[in-house]
Amino acid sequence: MASALAPTPTPAAAAALAGVKPKPAASQADKARAVAQDFEAVFLNSMFQQMFAGIGKGPFSGGPGASIWQSLLTDEYAKSFVKAGGIGIADQVQRLLLAQQEVR
Numbered sequence: 001m002a003s004a005l006a007p008t009p010t011p012a013a014a015a016a017l018a019g020v021k022p023k024p025a026a027s028q029a030d031k032a033r034a035v036a037q038d039f040e041a042v043f044l045n046s047m048f049q050q051m052f053a054g055i056g057k058g059p060f061s062g063g064p065g066a067s068i069w070q071s072l073l074t075d076e077y078a079k080s081f082v083k084a085g086g087i088g089i090a091d092q093v094q095r096l097l098l099a100q101q102e103v104r
Contacts, residue, residue: 028101029094036093040086044078 026034052070082090 029098032094032097032101033090036090036097037082037086039093040090041075041078041082043089044081044087045075048074048077 049071052074081087
């Protein structure tokens with residue numbers, strides 16, 4: 001019978017006992033990279049929306065959901081551009097974020 005005063009294992013210890021390896025904590029550089037890539041994707045999405053604004057209906061035929069589908073398409077275009085290496089904004093933003101963290 002277990003005692004009520006027996007120590008409760010920490011989540012890391014419980015995971016180790018269960019044979020599960022804990023995930024390493026993301027480094028500051030990894031977190032900064034993810035934020036920088038998200039920023040670049042938002043910027044590119046805005047640029048793609050402006051680009052599509054000038055071409056009219058295009059493949060969406062102007063139905064009631066056309067603008068929704070067009071925004072989803074531009075969002076996916078932006079994500080795929082960033083995943084393929086982007087246009088260089090994420091690199092600069094990451095450097096600035098890491099520099100700001102060093103100053104503090």
